Amino acid sequence: MQTVVLAAGRGTRMRPLTDRQLKPMLPVAGRPLVAHTVEAAAAAGASRVVLVVQSDDDSVREQFGETHAGLDLEYATQTEQRGTADAVRAASPKLEDAPFVVLNGDALYDEDSLSVLYDRAPAVGAFRVPDPTQYGVLITDDAGERVTGVVEKPAEPPSDLVNTGAYALPAEAKAWLDVGESERGELEFTDVLARACEAYSVAPVAFERWLDVGRPWELLEANEWKLGELEGRIDGDVHDDADLSGPVVVEAGATVRSGVVVEGPAYFDADATVGPNAYVRGATYLGPGGKIGHGVEVKNSVLMADAHAPHLNYVGDSVLGRHTNLGAGTKVANLRHDDGPVKMLVKGEAVSTGRRKLGVVLGDGAKTGINTSLNAGVKLPTDGATRPGETVMFDPDSERGRRERGGE
Numbered sequence: 001m002q003t004v005v006l007a008a009g010r011g012t013r014m015r016p017l018t019d020r021q022l023k024p025m026l027p028v029a030g031r032p033l034v035a036h037t038v039e040a041a042a043a044a045g046a047s048r049v050v051l052v053v054q055s056d057d058d059s060v061r062e063q064f065g066e067t068h069a070g071l072d073l074e075y076a077t078q079t080e081q082r083g084t085a086d087a088v089r090a091a092s093p094k095l096e097d098a099p100f101v102v103l104n105g106d107a108l109y110d111e112d113s114l115s116v117l118y119d120r121a122p123a124v125g126a127f128r129v130p131d132p133t134q135y136g137v138l139i140t141d142d143a144g145e146r147v148t149g150v151v152e153k154p155a156e157p158p159s160d161l162v163n164t165g166a167y168a169l170p171a172e173a174k175a176w177l178d179v180g181e182s183e184r185g186e187l188e189f190t191d192v193l194a195r196a197c198e199a200y201s202v203a204p205v206a207f208e209r210w211l212d213v214g215r216p217w218e219l220l221e222a223n224e225w226k227l228g229e230l231e232g233r234i235d236g237d238v239h240d241d242a243d244l245s246g247p248v249v250v251e252a253g254a255t256v257r258s259g260v261v262v263e264g265p266a267y268f269d270a271d272a273t274v275g276p277n278a279y280v281r282g283a284t285y286l287g288p289g290g291k292i293g294h295g296v297e298v299k300n301s302v303l304m305a306d307a308h309a310p311h312l313n314y315v316g317d318s319v320l321g322r323h324t325n326l327g328a329g330t331k332v333a334n335l336r337h338d339d340g341p342v343k344m345l346v347k348g349e350a351v352s353t354g355r356r357k358l359g360v361v362l363g364d365g366a367k368t369g370i371n372t373s374l375n376a377g378v379k380l381p382t383d384g385a386t387r388p389g390e391t392v393m394f395d396p397d398s399e400r401g402r403r404e405r406g407g408e
Contacts, residue, residue, distance in 0.1 A: 016363025
C-alpha cells in the first residue's frame with residue numbers, strides 16, 4: 001500500500017538537539033529516526049513511500065536518495081509548517097487513487113502491529129498508556145471495535161487508547177484534507193480521521209510497542225529499543241586486549257583500543273574511537289568520528305557525530321549533540337538523591353521525564369571546561385560552554401539557572 005511518511009518536523013520540544021537538524025534525522029542505533037519508520041513500513045507491506053520534507057532542508061533527500069529498504073521513494077515539499085493535514089496535502093498529488101497509509105517519521109512502530117494496520121484498513125494505530133491526558137485519545141464504541149472520534153489531551157479521557165499517528169485510510173480521504181485551523185492554529189490530520197470515522201467503520205489497531213520520540217529522553221528510549229535488537233558485528237579494529245560482551249557493533253573505520261571493556265548493547269559508528277582503558281555499558285551509541293577516551297565511563301547514552309568525551313569523564317543516561325566536547329574531568333550526575341523522577345526543561349516548563357536516571361543533554365557545539373560538574377536534567381544550549389571547575393545545578397535557560405550563573 002502507498003505510504004506517506006511525515007519527515008518535515010523541526011521538533012521544538014527536542015531542542016537544543018534540533019536547533020540545527022530535523023528531528024526525524026536524529027540518530028537511533030546508527031540510522032536516522034525516520035529510517036526506522038520507512039523500514040517498518042517496508043516490512044509491514046508498503047509498496048512505495050512519499051516522504052514529506054521541508055523546503056529549506058535537503059538532509060532527508062541526501063540521506064535516502066531514490067530507494068531505501070527495497071522501496072521506491074518520492075519526495076513532497078511542505079513549504080510552511082502548518083500541521084499534519086497540510087503535510088499530507090503536500091503529498092497528495094503523488095498519491096494514486098487508492099487507499100494510503102500515513103505515518104509519523106519521528107515515531108517508532110513495531111512491525112507486526114503495523115502489518116495488522118495495513119491489512120485492516122481503514123484503521124488507526126492505538127496504544128494503551130496509563131496516563132492518556134497528554135495525548136490524542138481515541139473514542140471507541142462500547143465493544144471497542146470501532147473508532148468514533150478522537151479528543152486531544154482530555155482532562156477526563158474516554159479511554160486509555162492513544163493515537164499513534166498511524167493511519168490507513170481509503171482513497172476518498174485525499175479529498176478531505178482541506179480542514180480548518182485547530183485551537184493550536186494548525187491543520188490537523190485528526191480532523192481527516194474524524195471524517196473517516198463518520199463515513200466508514202475505522203478499526204483501532206492496538207500496537208504492542210510504539211514510541212513517540214518528541215523529547216530528548218525519548219531519544220534515549222528509542223536507542224534503548226533499537227540497540228536492544230542488535231546483532232553483534234565487528235567490521236572495525238578491536239585490540240586483542242579489549243573485552244567486548246553482549247551485542248556490539250564496530251563499524252568499518254572505528255577503533256576499540258586496549259584495556260576497553262564494553263558490555264553491550266553498544267554501537268560504535270564509522271571512524272569512532274574508544275579507549276584506551278574506557279568502560280562502556282548499557283545501550284550506548286557513539287556516532288561517526290566520536291570519541292570515548294582514556295579512563296572514561298559511558299553508560300546508556302547517545303553521543304552524536306564528532307562528540308568527544310576524551311579524558312577521565314563520566315557520562316550516564318545522557319545525549320551529547322554533534323561536535324560537543326567534555327573538558328577533562330567533566331562528570332555528569334544522573335540520579336536524584338530522593339530517587340524521584342528527573343525533571344527537564346521543555347519549552348520553558350519543568351517536565352517530569354518519568355525516568356529515575358537521566359543525565360544531561362548538550363546541544364551541538366556545546367563544550368565544558370575542565371572539572372565541570374553537570375547536575376541531572378541539565379541542558380546546555382547549542383554552542384554553550386562552562387567555565388573550568390563550574391558546577392551547573394540548573395538548566396542555564398531557566399530563571400534559577402540564570403541567577404546561578406550571575407545573570408549570564
